[in-house]
Amino acid sequence: MTVAVVGGGIIGLSIAWRLVSRGADVTIFDDGVDGAWNVAAGMLAPGGEAAFETPALVGLMKASAERWPSFASSLGVDVGYDEAGTLGLAVTADDVASASREWSTPPLRPSELRELEPALSPRVRAGVYLPADRQVDPRLVVAALRDRLADRIVAKRVSTLDEVDATTIVVAAGCGTAALTGLPVRPVKGQVLRLRGEPGLIRHVLEATVDGRSVYIVPRADGEIVVGATQEERSDWTVTAGGVYDLLRAAVELVPDLAECALAETLVGHRPGTPDNAPLLGVLREGVLVAAGHFRNGVLLAPVTADLIADLALGGPADPMLDDFAPGRFA
């Protein structure tokens, strides 16, 4: 029995890794174009994102968050999995009013917040600590997976599934899935900045509402700081002056010392979105499985997707967790 995975982004590689560790004969086809994983901040946020998603998707996110520690350690190298947690923050009184609707614990006082995060601006009025919302570095995860799977990756753009010869094909091509399957996966543009500063300047992931705008700041151990992200119904690759300005203004409002950091990268990525913002997971037709459309949460959802899709590819029964994510649900 052979399995071909089309798409070597974080989802395709995670599925392939799980299949290989269960003894399957796997080939991965990837066109070498960096996917959304290269831009993603790597927030693993089942709590912070819960307000935006359906109960079934929140359940899937929580199940995947629980699997991240063992998934990360299975890779055998440091992939930046960090358990410091997240601070959800609000700056103005209006920001507190809107953000606190999503907070499930009583807000901390500004002095308590600054004890946890000394670099915060005195303008920050309120916030909560979300210990279960963590982070990983998606670039390190993909590098580790590519390293482990190097002899199974074929550099090739697949134009039609008829080109692929395998007992089972898994389509995990992110935004490329629509062209291969006709399924409704659309690109949702996100602009992101990478700054470089003193390691330890910021200790937690910060997710904030600043003057009505959402911004997040993800500090890595080596001093890299990811600031994101715009969300635009567009498919172009332009980094816009307005996008950079909005992100930097909100980030510096939150942590004034960020103004001293180097601006190392400005990036665009495309989240693979679906009509209900939930992924497409399961059987498309005999011999063809789909794992795509992970939208804002593909890094978080990689471990659970890998487990559930590997089970199916190896002929196991469909896990009930898949019921709400059938690829054909929009037909």
Ligand SMILES: Cc1cc2nc3c(=O)[nH]c(=O)nc-3n(C[C@H](O)[C@H](O)[C@H](O)COP(=O)(O)OP(=O)(O)OC[C@H]3O[C@@H](n4cnc5c(N)ncnc54)[C@H](O)[C@@H]3O)c2cc1C
């Ligand atoms: C700005 C931004 C911030 C984000 N932040 C987060 C976050 O903090 N946390 C989180 O969980 N998620 C986040 N995401 C979402 C996450 O990046 C995606 O959900 C995830 O990358 C989807 O994984 P994927 O493997 O399906 O697609 P991708 O990562 O896009 O990979 C798809 C791969 O398939 C290849 N491919 C496509 N078509 C073909 C073809 N025909 N033949 C061969 N290869 C093909 C591509 O080249 C690519 O390598 C963010 C995304 C963006 C854009």
